[in-house]
Amino acid sequence: DAGITQSPRHKVTETGTPVTLRCHQTENHRYMYWYRQDPGHGLRLIHYSYGVKDTDKGEVSDGYSVSRSKTEDFLLTLESATSSQTSVYFCAIRIQGEETQYFGPGTRLLVL
Amino acid sequence: GDSVTQMEGPVTLSEEACLTINCTYTATGYPSLFWYVQYPGEGLQLLLKATKADDKGSNKGFEATYRKETTSFHLEKGSVQVSDSAVYFCALSHSGGSNYKLTFGKGTLLTVNP
Numbered sequence: 001d002a003g004i005t006q007s008p009r010h011k012v013t014e015t016g017t018p019v020t021l022r023c024h025q026t027e028n029h030r031y032m033y034w035y036r037q038d039p040g041h042g043l044r045l046i047h048y049s050y051g052v053k054d055t056d057k058g059e060v061s062d063g064y065s066v067s068r069s070k071t072e073d074f075l076l077t078l079e080s081a082t083s084s085q086t087s088v089y090f091c092a093i094r095i096q097g098e099e100t101q102y103f104g105p106g107t108r109l110l111v112l
Numbered sequence: 113g114d115s116v117t118q119m120e121g122p123v124t125l126s127e128e129a130c131l132t133i134n135c136t137y138t139a140t141g142y143p144s145l146f147w148y149v150q151y152p153g154e155g156l157q158l159l160l161k162a163t164k165a166d167d168k169g170s171n172k173g174f175e176a177t178y179r180k181e182t183t184s185f186h187l188e189k190g191s192v193q194v195s196d197s198a199v200y201f202c203a204l205s206h207s208g209g210s211n212y213k214l215t216f217g218k219g220t221l222l223t224v225n226p
Binding site for chain 2: 033
């Protein structure tokens with residue numbers, strides 16, 4: 001257990017509304033990641049962070065922004081949600097010096 | 113760029129049957145290779161990994177060998193159980209500077225019937 005929690009675990013929202021998902025870790029790991037999981041696509045990287053206020057884009061970053069103002073929290077924001085962003089979102093951490101990533105329980109988002 | 117191709121599912125087996133899920137990859141250099149498992153309603157858990165050619169990862173009766181000559185990392189188990197029913201993801205990790213990024217296959221759903 002890497003001490004990762006995600007909130008909310010489930011959310012239903014409407015097209016055009018802003019949504020923020022939170023990933024919280026308790027062990028001060030430097031590296032954090034946001035993925036989305038969709039049928040037929042596996043997991044795809046949205047954004048990642050390599051330290052406080054240090055973030056970079058992944059392969060599917062359009063329509064998403066992130067912020068990391070403190071080590072333990074990595075926030076994913078959908079500025080104006082669209083139906084194509086209906087997905088399951090996973091946060092992950094990586095322990096420095098290792099390659100393995102450890103995943104949170106996920107957030108299921110439905111955009112109507 | 114990096115890519116992972118794993119066998120299409122779903123795969124349905126009877127308890128105690130043998131399992132093989134094929135995984136091949138495309139990458140430059142020497143990536144590390146992983147199998148993750150996702151049980152229903154849960155996040156991904158690391159099942160096993162291998163970091164260099166000819167390494168064998170193993171856990172819970174599952175095995176996979178890193179074959180650089182065939183760029184493969186097939187997952188095998190000699191006798192599956194109902195509790196092995198899950199989605200299995202093959203992935204590779206490649207370093208971009210200090211930022212290791214995982215590239216996943218699309219996942220294979222395994223159902224084991226009693």
